[in-house]
Amino acid sequence: MTITDPHDLLARLLRRIAPEVDLAEIDPDVPLQDAADLDSMDFLNLVNALHDETGIDVPERDYPAISSISGFTEYVVAAAGSHTPP
Amino acid sequence: MPSLGADMDVGTVIEWRVAPGDHVHRGDIVAVVDTEKSDIEIEIFQDGVVAELLVPIGTEVAVGTPLARIEAAADATNGPPRPVEVHAPVASVLPPPPAAPRAPVAPGRVRVSPLARRRAGERGVDLGSLVGSGPGGAVVTADVERGTPGRAENAAALRPPEVLVAPTRGASTDRRAAMRHAIGQLMARSKREIPHYYLATTFDLGAASSWLADANSRRPVAERVLPAALLLKAVALAARDVQAMNGHWVDGFQPAPAVHLGVAVSLRGGGLVAPAIHDADRLTVDELMAALRDVVERARSGRLRSSEMTDAGLTVTNLGEQGADEVYGVIYPPQVALVGFGRIVERPWASGGMLGVRPTVRATLAADHRVSDGHEGSRFLAAIDRLLQNPEAL
Numbered sequence: 001m002t003i004t005d006p007h008d009l010l011a012r013l014l015r016r017i018a019p020e021v022d023l024a025e026i027d028p029d030v031p032l033q034d035a036a037d038l039d040s041m042d043f044l045n046l047v048n049a050l051h052d053e054t055g056i057d058v059p060e061r062d063y064p065a066i067s068s069i070s071g072f073t074e075y076v077v078a079a080a081g082s083h084t085p086p
Numbered sequence: 087m088p089s090l091g092a093d094m095d096v097g098t099v100i101e102w103r104v105a106p107g108d109h110v111h112r113g114d115i116v117a118v119v120d121t122e123k124s125d126i127e128i129e130i131f132q133d134g135v136v137a138e139l140l141v142p143i144g145t146e147v148a149v150g151t152p153l154a155r156i157e158a159a160a161d162a163t164n165g166p167p168r169p170v171e172v173h174a175p176v177a178s179v180l181p182p183p184p185a186a187p188r189a190p191v192a193p194g195r196v197r198v199s200p201l202a203r204r205r206a207g208e209r210g211v212d213l214g215s216l217v218g219s220g221p222g223g224a225v226v227t228a229d230v231e232r233g234t235p236g237r238a239e240n241a242a243a244l245r246p247p248e249v250l251v252a253p254t255r256g257a258s259t260d261r262r263a264a265m266r267h268a269i270g271q272l273m274a275r276s277k278r279e280i281p282h283y284y285l286a287t288t289f290d291l292g293a294a295s296s297w298l299a300d301a302n303s304r305r306p307v308a309e310r311v312l313p314a315a316l317l318l319k320a321v322a323l324a325a326r327d328v329q330a331m332n333g334h335w336v337d338g339f340q341p342a343p344a345v346h347l348g349v350a351v352s353l354r355g356g357g358l359v360a361p362a363i364h365d366a367d368r369l370t371v372d373e374l375m376a377a378l379r380d381v382v383e384r385a386r387s388g389r390l391r392s393s394e395m396t397d398a399g400l401t402v403t404n405l406g407e408q409g410a411d412e413v414y415g416v417i418y419p420p421q422v423a424l425v426g427f428g429r430i431v432e433r434p435w436a437s438g439g440m441l442g443v444r445p446t447v448r449a450t451l452a453a454d455h456r457v458s459d460g461h462e463g464s465r466f467l468a469a470i471d472r473l474l475q476n477p478e479a480l
Contacts, residue, residue, distance in 0.1 A: 018354060037354070039406045040312050041382050051307045060302045060310065 003054065003080040006073035013049045017042050028069035043067075056080065087119070087141070089149045090126050090395040092419040093272035097121050098146045099153065108136045110156065115391065117153065122264040123359060124388045126395055134158050265357040273416045280335075280417050281455040285463045289471050290437075291430055292444040297477035313430055314404050315375040317447070317470075319480045321402050321425050322347050322366035322374075324469035330458035331451075331466050332399040334420040339457045341399075348398030348418065349378065351385040360418055361390050362398035371480050405429055412448035422454035423463075425470070 003009060011023045018036050026035040033043060043063065051057050056079045058066055066072045087097045101118040104110060110130045117128040134156040141153050276282075294316050302310045322345045325332040333341040347366035352358050361384075363369070363377045384390055403415050404427045413426035428448040435444040449470065453463045473480060 020355065033408050037408070039352075039408060040314070041379065041406075044307070044310060044312060048307045057307055060299065 003076055006076040007069070009050075009053070009076065010069060010072050013046055013053065016049065017045050023069060026069060029071075031067040032069070032072075033067060050076070054080065087147050087149050087151045087153055088128060088392050088396070090119070090121055090392055091123070091272070092275070093268045094121055094123075094149060096146050096148050097126075099141050099143055100125065102139055102143060104136050104139075104154075106136050106138055110134060110136060113393075119392075122261075122268040123357075124261075124265075124385075124390065127389060127391045128153070129392050130156065132156065132158075262356055265353075269358060272419065276416050276419050280419065280422075282417060282452050283455050283460060283463065284414050284450060284452050285460060285467060286412060286414075286448060286450045287467050287471070288433070289447050289449050289474055290435060290444050291447055291474065292435075294474050294477040295430070295445040309372070311371055311375045312378075314406070314427075315371050315378055316474065316477055316480055317404060317427055318347060318349065318363070318366060318378065318402055319369070319371050319374050320470045320473040321400070322369075323473050323480070324466055325400055326367055327469055328462060328466040330462050331423040331453060333422055333457075334399065335422055335454060335456060336420055339422065344399075346397040346399055348401030348421070349381060350401060350403035350415075351382050353386055359385050359390065359395075360398065360401050360403075361385055361394035362396075364393070364397060400425070402427070412450055414450050415452045417452055417454060422457045423466075424452045426450040426452070 007023065014021055014023065014032075014036065018038060021036040026032070032038050032046075038046065047058050047063070047066075054076070056076060058075070058079075062075065064071075066075045090097065097119040099117055100120045102116070103118070104114075104116045110116060111133050112129075112131055114130050115127045116130045116136075119126050119128055135158075137155040137157045139154050141147055141151065147153075291313070294313065298311060298313060298316060305311075325345050325347070329341045330339070332345060333339055344365055345367040346362040346364050348360040348362050350358055350360045361381050363374065363381060366374060366377075369377060381390075381394065398418070398421060400421060400423050401415075401418050402425045403413055405413050407429050409429045411431065412428040415424035415426045417424045426449070428450075430445050430447045432443050433446045435442050435446065449467060451463050451467055453466075
């Protein structure tokens with residue numbers, strides 16, 4: 001599986017959780033929890049939505065790695081490359 | 087019109103979900119009511135048959151006004167059905183605070199109930215073209231139903247569907263001002279009437295955090311549990327033992343017969359509601375997590391139920407991982423206690439003559455001196471702490 005536009009994927013997932021957030025206005029290296037005001041339930045919902053959409057299951061210990069826009073896009077691209085759909 | 091919180095004086099029926107002749111059962115949702123804070127689904131509290139709807143859609147009525155007449159369902163044992171006039175129980179029977187001026191409606195801005203906004207999106211009705219029949223000229227669902235659906239390129243067609251299911255975003259500035267006003271009124275009343283005392287302590291969450299990390303590492307994301315669920319469960323269990331923390335003050339203390347735990351949910355864009363999770367002490371941690379997810383989602387999408395607005399005997403406010411270290415809460419009248427948790431942080435921790443680093447949380451209690459004192463409050467916090475040291479038993 002390949003994900004062509006991880007940035008767009010994140011924007012789409014985030015729209016359901018924090019519809020007012022414009023990714024273009026966020027520093028890509030700042031944790032989304034701060035930049036987009038996500039609480040732990042929001043973040044869990046984001047991880048859940050990512051799983052539903054792509055099959056990528058991010059373990060809890062990797063949450064810090066995907067918390068910024070740049071971290072998320074790198075992680076998702078790498079995970080999609082190694083991910084084999086069931 | 088049920089009182090959906092100590093701060094509510096009036097409400098507007100914006101939707102009927104039943105019609106005369108319908109059979110209803112206790113707990114069924116029969117109507118949706120617009121309050122200053124949000125739209126609330128009204129549950130019926132008895133079985134029967136709807137005889138008559140007494141309040142038309144869009145009409146603002148005072149708390150205590152009968153909304154509908156329900157006749158007891160005919161059964162074999164009794165004769166003809168006996169009509170019973172029903173209005174929802176006035177759950178918070180403290181005298182209402184002196185009438186405060188309602189938040190003024192900004193001129194030129196159309197006030198729209200979230201449901202009407204959603205319905206308008208679905209039908210492609212331009213809200214600007216409608217004349218509101220609700221209070222203060224607010225556009226309610228009925229107005230949208232009467233409105234003319236727009237052309238294909240209108241509203242709904244252009245808007246991505248996600249926006250339509252995110253009514254908290256769509257909530258008007260007026261709604262937000264009204265909510266801020268309602269919160270201010272309620273909290274002012276709390277500070278005026280409730281002699282608060284405050285306690286604070288620090289819980290070692292080493293055991294709870296390791297247990298949770300281990301459990302979550304073996305679970306798919308949909309089944310993962312947040313630390314908040316463990317904290318809530320511990321509070322719910324402790325509330326069983328320390329009764330002076332769970333109940334309502336209505337001309338004296340009335341201990342709650344069950345543990346319905348209020349959970350303060352902050353809304354995106356500001357504001358706060360504290361719906362109850364029913365029988366939280368009897369739910370497993372997984373069930374409690376599911377209930378928490380459900381109630382947070384519905385709180386944020388404006389779909390809470392009437393019983394959730396009135397049943398809590400004790401509330402927990404949990405600042406979460408982005409929050410401050412500790413929170414000294416204001417008790418929600420007519421409740422008598424509020425437990426606050428700051429964010430979970432690693433702190434130096436001395437234990438058994440050794441210094442280590444542990445995940446910890448600052449826990450606070452605001453409680454009502456008319457009902458308890460610091461001794462009982464301390465016992466309550468200690469019981470929560472003890473429970474958290476055995477997470478597998480929660």
